[in-house]
Amino acid sequence: MAYIQGFVLPVPADKKEAYRQAAADFAPIAKEFGATRQVEGWGDDVPDGKLTDFKGAVKAKPDEVVVFSWLEYPSKEVADAAHQKIMTDPRMKDMSMPFDGQRMIVAGFQPILDEGKGGKKGAKTGYIDGFVAAVPAGNKDAYLKMATKAAGMFKEVGAIRVVETWGENVPDGKVTDYKGAVKATADEKIVYSWVEWPSKAVRDEGWKKMMADERMKDQQMPFDGKRLIYGGFAPILDA
DSSP states (O other), X not given: OOEEEEEEEEEEGGGHHHHHHHHHHHHHHHHHTTOOEEEEEEEEEOOOXXXXXXXXXXXXXXXXXXXXXXXXXXXXXXXXXXXXXXXXXXXXXXXXXXXXXXXXXXXXXXXEEEEEOTTSTTOOOOEEEEEEEEEEGGGHHHHHHHHHHHHHHHHHTTOSEEEEEEEEEXXXXXXXXXXXXXXXXXXXXXXXXXXXXXXXXHHHHHHHHHHHOGGGGGOOOSSOGGGOEEEEEEEEEEO
16 A cells, blocks of 8 residues: 655745755655655745644744655555665765755655546646644544545546545654644644645636535534644645
8 A cells, every 4th residue: 555755844945946956866766765756845825824834833934935745655665665775875965955854844644545646647736735634543534534525526626636644653853743733632643635736726716616615514524623734835846
């Protein structure tokens, strides 16, 4: 079964090209060790939240932009082996990191829903909506039911892929981590999810249609929506 390593990190706005180049340099290494896809999304529409948001998740400074990115692997076993190889690969010593790695958050996630063809031939991803939520562990089935209904609606209004992943290896961090990002309690799991669109214009129009849809009024949310963090991201690398 597929496995996802999800990242959120702050990058100085003036280091965008340096970051894109560093990510592009890393892509062939990740592929060599088994990754099937690497996506880097540059913060474009990342709102401030009252309780939680992407900026607070990584303690972003005023001159920094939030990046939402992920690596896709065919299985957890391949991902774990790749991580070990990457950490000891001599090429990584010369890899430039134009951001504060101490504030990057990363974790491993098991996909529980993956619908659509984003990233595949004929379905180029032009825009990404990224989400992180804290969901009570006992509400996994209820969350999946809600997510499945939402995925169908997203595709109706133009989305090309919807992915929902359930936290499996979510470590505690010294400065930042996913649990702190959404103020997760001990009985909650982290959900990392995204929606891929062909363009920002389709995304914007799609959300208008979603918000006006009568089915949204009956949507049950088996988690605390006030702590959900979300934002829109423009792909700068899709390898």
